[in-house]
Amino acid sequence: MKQPTQRRRMVKPSRKFLPIFLSILWVLLLSWSNAFSQTQGVPAPVSTTAQESTGPVPSPPEAPAPPPSGGTTAAAEQIKEALTKESFAYVPLNMLDPFVPFIAPADSVPQTREIEAEEEDLSPEHKKPLTPLQRMSVAEIEKGLKAITWGELGRKAIIEDAAGKGYIVSVGTPAGDKNGMITEIFNDRLVIQQEVWD
Numbered sequence: 001m002k003q004p005t006q007r008r009r010m011v012k013p014s015r016k017f018l019p020i021f022l023s024i025l026w027v028l029l030l031s032w033s034n035a036f037s038q039t040q041g042v043p044a045p046v047s048t049t050a051q052e053s054t055g056p057v058p059s060p061p062e063a064p065a066p067p068p069s070g071g072t073t074a075a076a077e078q079i080k081e082a083l084t085k086e087s088f089a090y091v092p093l094n095m096l097d098p099f100v101p102f103i104a105p106a107d108s109v110p111q112t113r114e115i116e117a118e119e120e121d122l123s124p125e126h127k128k129p130l131t132p133l134q135r136m137s138v139a140e141i142e143k144g145l146k147a148i149t150w151g152e153l154g155r156k157a158i159i160e161d162a163a164g165k166g167y168i169v170s171v172g173t174p175a176g177d178k179n180g181m182i183t184e185i186f187n188d189r190l191v192i193q194q195e196v197w198d
Helices: 015-041 048-054 070-084 138-144
Strands: 145-151 152-159 164-169 181-185 190-193
Touching: 015 138, 138 152, 138 190, 152 181
Parallel strands: none
Antiparallel strands: 145 152, 152 164, 181 190
């Protein structure tokens, strides 16, 4: 009685192992060529029995080493002297300080509102630097109004300045170049109350 033969299915190697295999092959080839070049530079030892039978083997001529220049020997001596010292001294001549920032901070004072004669007697609390929204005109705020949202936390609006930075504002946020404040937020617009002196 003949038993049925089972055919085994040949599994193809996955292609994801191909780069790994090629990398290993490349490393082996490089190490082999490096070892081969090192063995070519040094002649192999010859047994004494082979020398007696064939005669003396001439040694390859050695190229004389070029004489070192005066600058390289002086530099080599300085390096050797610095390495053999027992103590080390750091001399930062003409070197950058690694703890100093590359970009120095600006010496200018932040922009503040122009103080009029009537405001000179105000307390320092009212002379704070202006926010980016307080530096924007009403036209810029109108152009930069991107979204209005509302929910459990109340109504909020998103205003984008010319640089592309967005600001989330709500009722009571100072905005506008004339000491303005956002008083109401509707579905399609903001109401900004400003001080205007005639």
